[in-house]
Amino acid sequence: MNTPHYVVRLGMVFSALFTLAYAPAQAAERGISIASAFESALAIDPELLAAEKRLESARYAIEAANSLTPEPLSLEGSYRSDRSFDNQGMREVELGVVAPVWLWGERKGSQNLANAELEMASLTTTLQKLELAQQVRQAYWNTIAAHLDVEIAQARLVGTQRLLSDVEKRVTAGDLAPVDQLQAHALHAQAKADFGNAVSNVSLLAAEFTALTGLPAGALSDPKIEGMLAFQNTLGLSEHPALLHAKQRVSLAQARRELAAIQSRPNPELGLAIVSDKGAFTAPEEKSLMIGTRIPLGSSAKHQSRILTTQADELAAQASLRKLESSLKARAQAAASSVNLFEELKKTAEERAKANQDAFVLIQKSFELGETDLPTLLRFEQQAFEAQRLARKATVEHAAKVSDHKQALGILPENNP
DSSP: OOOHHHHHHHHHHHHHHHHHHTSOSSOOTTSOOHHHHHHHHHHHOHHHHTHHHHHHHHHHHHHHHTSSSSSOOEEEEEEEEOTTTTOSOOEEEEEEEEEEOOOTTHHHHHHHHHHHHHHHHHHHHHHHHHHHHHHHHHHHHHHHHHHHHHHHHHHHHHHHHHHHHHHHHHHHHTSSOHHHHHHHHHHHHHHHHHHHHHHHHHHHHHHHHHHHHSSOGGGGGSOOOHHHHTOOOOOOSTTOHHHHHHHHHHHHHHHHHHHHHHOSSOOOEEEEEEEEEESSSSSOOEEEEEEEEEOOOOOHHHHHHHHHHHHHHHHHHHHHHHHHHHHHHHHHHHHHHHHHHHHHHHHHHHHHHHHHHHHHHHHHHHHHTTSSOHHHHHHHHHHHHHHHHHHHHHHHHHHHHHHHHHHHTTOOTTTOO
16 A cells, blocks of 8 residues: 555656646746847858958949949050160150940940849848758757757656655565566666657757857757747748849849840950150150050850850749749748648647646556556556657647748748747
């Protein structure tokens, strides 16, 4: 027969186990959000740190396209003398400026291309942020799930240790058989193995999370997921960063094709020079103004090669855009379906956990009255433990699927944490 002292201690053990299962989903305020982790990752990401320089480079390209000449002016000069030959005093000095000239429509085409490249650089930065957000979201929820496994495994380990101690005392007192002690030992050994595996897994994931965000993974032990669960889909895909980036890629390819069609030959040059010459020692010095030009004839083969290359790039960009539109729509629909599915799974897991808890409470009372043996109690304890573990995992998995849905819609954590 079970003593009241043993019953009290056993009840305390299992009540501690189930405290984890039914704690509120929104944890303590010290838990960091996805938005905080994302902002921290932005601050250390190498590509995004260099993004501002790329934007600045694109702005200077626009400034160059707005200039009066396609290339800077050049200064030319020459000096001619007969000093090393007849030495009759002949001298000639020429000093001038050469200015490249835009081809017809080239300046406008260059301006369009520069503006398209600036927009492309900006959209590329946004797309890189979205790709980083996907990594942060995945690392965030994987680490939270691993922390959850450790917490549950640790609670079970403590509970099985206390249960083992109580069973050993009761075996010594003759209240339980030695086989009950062996069963308690086996349960405790399994709990130790599960705890070791959980700790090993969370160590690896925590290292990855810290490398990605620069934040300690321990702060995720109390995640803020309430805002994630309240998310409602009110956005379409028209503003998806990947779609905007693909559309701009098409525009950029079109601008390059149009400019390549205009640039059929190198730029002509216009020169203006002052010439000072003297025919002999006794001759007067004469000055004159010289205007010159240079018009390259170009190469049709090279020009056609550039046009075909830009046309191929444009066709590839258009095909990629069509493929991406279908892909984004399919991903968004799949992510929305996953949210609905995991919401149902979460409700089912919570109902199962409650039913298993109620059953365990009844078996526990029966055990206290001596109507149920220890193997039956341990079996119901195992079932209740697995049910509450799945319930907590389902809550985190549902929040992760909502986060995946946001990712599929192109929503950054900084706007919708």
